[in-house]
Amino acid sequence: MPKKKLIIFPFNGNGIEALDCINFDDYELVGFVDDDQQKRADLYEIFTRDILQRYKELFVLAVPGSATSFQRRKEIIASLELDRSRYITAIHPKAAVGRNVKIGANCLVMAGAVITSNACIKDHVCILPNSVIHHDVVVEEYTLIGSNVVVAGGTLIGKNCYIGSGSNVMNGISIGDGALIGLGSNVLKSVTGNAKMAGNPARDLNEQLLSTSI
Structure with missing residues (x-):
C-alpha cells in the first residue's frame, strides 16, 4: 500500500518536533509549507500554500502558534481552507x-x-x-x-x-x-x-x- 504524502505547516519548532511523532511507515514527508519564504531548511523543502490547493491528495499537520500568537491559531489554520479529512493526528x-x-x-x-x-x-x-x-x-x-x-x-x-x-x-x-x-x-x-x-x-x-x- 503506498504511503500517504504529508505536508507540515509551518516550518517552526512545533513542526520540527512533530517529525519525531509521525509514523513514516504510513506517511512520506513532502516538506513544509510556510508563509515566510526566507526560511531555509537544509534537509527539507519549504513550499508556498499553493501546493495544498494544487495537490488535493496531500495530507496536512498544521501546528502554528506560540505564547505570542496562540489566540490566532483558529484564524491561521482556517486560512489554509482545508477540509477536516485532510488533517492527520x-x-x-x-x-x-x-x-x-x-x-x-x-x-x-x-x-x-x-x-x-x-x-x-x-x-x-x-x-x-x-x-x-x-x-x-x-x-x-x-x-x-x-x-x-x-x-x-x-x-x-x-x-x-x-x-x-x-x-x-x-x-x-x-x-x-x-x-x-x-x-x-x-x-x-x-x-x-x-x-x-x-x-x-x-x-x-x-x-x-x-x-x-x-
Whole structure:
C-alpha cells in the first residue's frame, strides 16, 4: 500500500518536533509549507500554500502558534481552507493514551505525554513532551499545552488557550477561552476567558494592572 504524502505547516519548532511523532511507515514527508519564504531548511523543502490547493491528495499537520500568537491559531489554520479529512493526528510512540480517550483531527501529542481515561482532546490541539492530562479532562479546539504540564481530573480547558510549560492545573476547574497560563504557574481556581495567569498561586495579571492604574 503506498504511503500517504504529508505536508507540515509551518516550518517552526512545533513542526520540527512533530517529525519525531509521525509514523513514516504510513506517511512520506513532502516538506513544509510556510508563509515566510526566507526560511531555509537544509534537509527539507519549504513550499508556498499553493501546493495544498494544487495537490488535493496531500495530507496536512498544521501546528502554528506560540505564547505570542496562540489566540490566532483558529484564524491561521482556517486560512489554509482545508477540509477536516485532510488533517492527520500525530502521536509519538512513547506517549501513553488511556482507555476511552478521544483525540480529534490535527492534533500533535509529543513524547512522554500521558492522557488518561475518558479524556477528550478536540481538534487542532498540541500537547508537548511529558505533560499529563488526567481522567475526564476536556481540552477544547486550538489549545496549546506546553511541556511538563499537569492537568488534574475533570478540568475543562477552553478554546485557543496557552498552558505554559511546568504549570499545574487543579482538578474540577475551568479555564476560559483564550486564556494564557504563564510558565510554572499553579492554577487553583477557575479562570475567565482571555485572562493572563501567572504565579503560585496563579493570579490574573490583567486584574493586577487594572488595580494599580486606578
